[in-house]
Amino acid sequence: MARFDAVVVGAGPAGSTAARELAAAGARVLIIDRAEFPRYKACGGGIPLRTERLLPFPIDSVIEDSVHLLDVAYRGRMGFERDSGAPFAHMVMRDRFDALLLEQARTAGAEFRPSTAVRSLSRDGVVRLQAPGFAVEADYFVCADGAHSPVGKMAGLGEDIAECAAWEVEVRADAGALRRYRSRALIELGYRPWGYAWLFPKASVLSFGVVLPREQAGAMKAYVRRFVARLGLGAADVEVARGHKIRFRRGRERIADERVLLAGDAAGLADEFTEEGIFYAIESGRIAARNVLRAMGGGSLTRYQQDIDHELMPELRAARLIAFMFYGMLRRAPRPWMFASGKAPLLWDAFFAVQKGESTYAREVARIPLLPAIAARMLRS
Numbered sequence: 001m002a003r004f005d006a007v008v009v010g011a012g013p014a015g016s017t018a019a020r021e022l023a024a025a026g027a028r029v030l031i032i033d034r035a036e037f038p039r040y041k042a043c044g045g046g047i048p049l050r051t052e053r054l055l056p057f058p059i060d061s062v063i064e065d066s067v068h069l070l071d072v073a074y075r076g077r078m079g080f081e082r083d084s085g086a087p088f089a090h091m092v093m094r095d096r097f098d099a100l101l102l103e104q105a106r107t108a109g110a111e112f113r114p115s116t117a118v119r120s121l122s123r124d125g126v127v128r129l130q131a132p133g134f135a136v137e138a139d140y141f142v143c144a145d146g147a148h149s150p151v152g153k154m155a156g157l158g159e160d161i162a163e164c165a166a167w168e169v170e171v172r173a174d175a176g177a178l179r180r181y182r183s184r185a186l187i188e189l190g191y192r193p194w195g196y197a198w199l200f201p202k203a204s205v206l207s208f209g210v211v212l213p214r215e216q217a218g219a220m221k222a223y224v225r226r227f228v229a230r231l232g233l234g235a236a237d238v239e240v241a242r243g244h245k246i247r248f249r250r251g252r253e254r255i256a257d258e259r260v261l262l263a264g265d266a267a268g269l270a271d272e273f274t275e276e277g278i279f280y281a282i283e284s285g286r287i288a289a290r291n292v293l294r295a296m297g298g299g300s301l302t303r304y305q306q307d308i309d310h311e312l313m314p315e316l317r318a319a320r321l322i323a324f325m326f327y328g329m330l331r332r333a334p335r336p337w338m339f340a341s342g343k344a345p346l347l348w349d350a351f352f353a354v355q356k357g358e359s360t361y362a363r364e365v366a367r368i369p370l371l372p373a374i375a376a377r378m379l380r381s
């Protein structure tokens, strides 16, 4: 049976980052994915500048557009535009972006095995993984298999993590529509109790989608259809339409044991204000690699969970507080809140600063000492 220092399951941003850093440090690492690459991933493909900054290689070859304009509306009305002056996020197609991250892992020395769906995991001093026609063992195992995390479940990790639902549609728009939305992201509010729809521009398609509480998953398709139609694109060809869940780790749910750890969506590392997860997937992939390297030679991976609690959870908790406050105000007083947030630069300037990596949610929350109390009140109402 093939044997490695570490096996990584899932070649998304979390897995490829962990594999790249492990291989670059000299570990023998195999990365496995059930898909052939490049593969589609339901995603808006928004890559804030702070996410790009985590990567030690350029991503220019996969950037479809860069946005500095943000249009915000409430059910098609009360709209306003904010300009961040310079790009705050890039737009990518996930198949090409993820293929680039994987290529970097392979260049660093990681082996890759596509079309290999892990079906069972067992431990006996080492970790053994089995897929149809393939088996491998390793001292350590990074489970980066996405929000459904079938392999994380086999390991008994990542249980009781909260989740929401998202739906993405890629629309082949005409040249006029592509021009109209160049460098511009649209956010549509007004979903209850919370959630938003988006339009993100790409080179030859427009990405639309909606993110909502899990209980409203059944309404997502209709909401996106309505949003697309409202923008006059109801007759355009739909290239892809796919749903997926997003998970949120809110407490101290177990994401590591001695030999197995969860990274990225598998660990529920996405924020509850924007629902983005690529930043946290890459960060947790780095923290995962660091912990595997530290443990190699017989140590344990349990410190990984403490590192995540210490390094990522404060930011995720701050994003959650901001989300409670933001959506709570929007539910109670949509008109004054849209008016105030459109006129006052504070909120969106802080948002742009976080997206650009010039600030963090945690720093922004610390500026407003009453915010946790306001958010707690919103949560109860």
Ligand SMILES: Cc1cc2nc3c(=O)[nH]c(=O)nc-3n(C[C@H](O)[C@H](O)[C@H](O)COP(=O)(O)OP(=O)(O)OC[C@H]3O[C@@H](n4cnc5c(N)ncnc54)[C@H](O)[C@@H]3O)c2cc1C
Residues within 6 Å of the ligand: 009, 010, 011, 012, 013, 014, 015, 032, 033, 034, 035, 039, 041, 042, 043, 044, 045, 046, 047, 116, 117, 118, 119, 144, 145, 146, 147, 150, 151, 166, 167, 168, 209, 243, 244, 245, 246, 263, 264, 265, 266, 270, 275, 276, 277, 278, 279, 281
């Ligand atoms: C509709 C939608 C829109 C989103 N928009 C954004 C956005 O604009 N910006 C942003 O930052 N985040 C966004 N997110 C979140 C983002 O997509 C995730 O946080 C990110 O993909 C997490 O990366 P990952 O590496 O953890 O997992 P993934 O990218 O999901 O990769 C997991 C990999 O594991 C593989 N796998 C699964 N099971 C097995 C198995 N049994 N055996 C082998 N391989 C397996 C899969 O094939 C996949 O390649 C969005 C999510 C959704 C659902």
